[in-house]
Amino acid sequence: MTYLPQHPGFTRRTALQAGSIGLLGLGMNHVSALRAHAAEAGSVPAVKSVIYIFLSGGLAQHESFDMKPTAPDTIRGEFVPISTATAGLQICEHLPMLAQRSNKWSLLRSLTHPYQEHSQGHMVMLSGRTQLPPTFNASKPTPLDWPSIAAIAGDRTQPRNNLPPAVILPEHLIHRTGRVIPGQLAGIMGDRRNP
Structure with a gap:
């Protein structure tokens, strides 16, 4: 039986806003003021798509x-x-x-992780979770890996115009030794949710 985690029903924008509060060092006493300001400004259209660019060994x-x-x-x-x-x-x-x-588009310049091994870093950057899964294997993806951001987005987004909701282009990240790098698949969400 495949374990399927339950994800809260909130938008990506809400998740980013909530995460940003912590990054800005704001406490709960500031949240109500931010909500009031947002209400005064009117509603903001929902985000319809995200392009997450991860260049492993890409441009400096x-x-x-x-x-x-x-x-x-x-x-x-x-x-x-x-x-x-x-x-x-x-x-x-x-x-x-x-x-x-x-x-x-948005530019994030402050992402980091505590690992020095590339496959561990890939897992963190592609799943959004700093802690490695208990069964993490740097040599190959496992069914108990954390799901990738693409797998979660694909699960929560409806296909449009006959296109899948999430893809990895041009192909999965392949190590120079020929192995698939962990962190980019659906892991515990099951193979049918692989991007």
């Missing part, structure tokens, strides 16, 4: 989204930062179309 942050133009030559990249549509945000000169649309 200091040469793309977290440029360090005032850092020493030995640290900063060779590319020039350009302004975006968002005040105070600069990204690489080679990403001008993203810069023009910065009001349509």
Whole structure:
């Protein structure tokens, strides 16, 4: 029998708002003021989609989204930062179309985890959970792994226009040794929910 965890019925926006309160160091005494402000501002349309980009071994942050133009030559990249549509945000000169649309995406620069082994880090970054599952195996995914963000989103989202609700493109992350990297599948949610 496959164990299917029950996820609370709240929107991604609500989850992000709740998580952001902790990041900002706000206590419960601030929550009611934030809710009152949100009510005054009117309702905000629900989020319809999320694109989670995870580049394992991808482009360097200091040469793309977290440029360090005032850092020493030995640290900063060779590319020039350009302004975006968002005040105070600069990204690489080679990403001008993203810069023009910065009001349509979010940039997180402060994600971290305590692990030094890449497969453990992948599990954290792809599942959103810092604690590794009890049966974690760095060599392969297991049926008792935490579900990936894509698997959860796919489970909670209806397909649109004959497209699946969640996908991994262009393929699953494969280690240079040929093994599938854990953290990107449905794990305890069951194979039928694999993205």
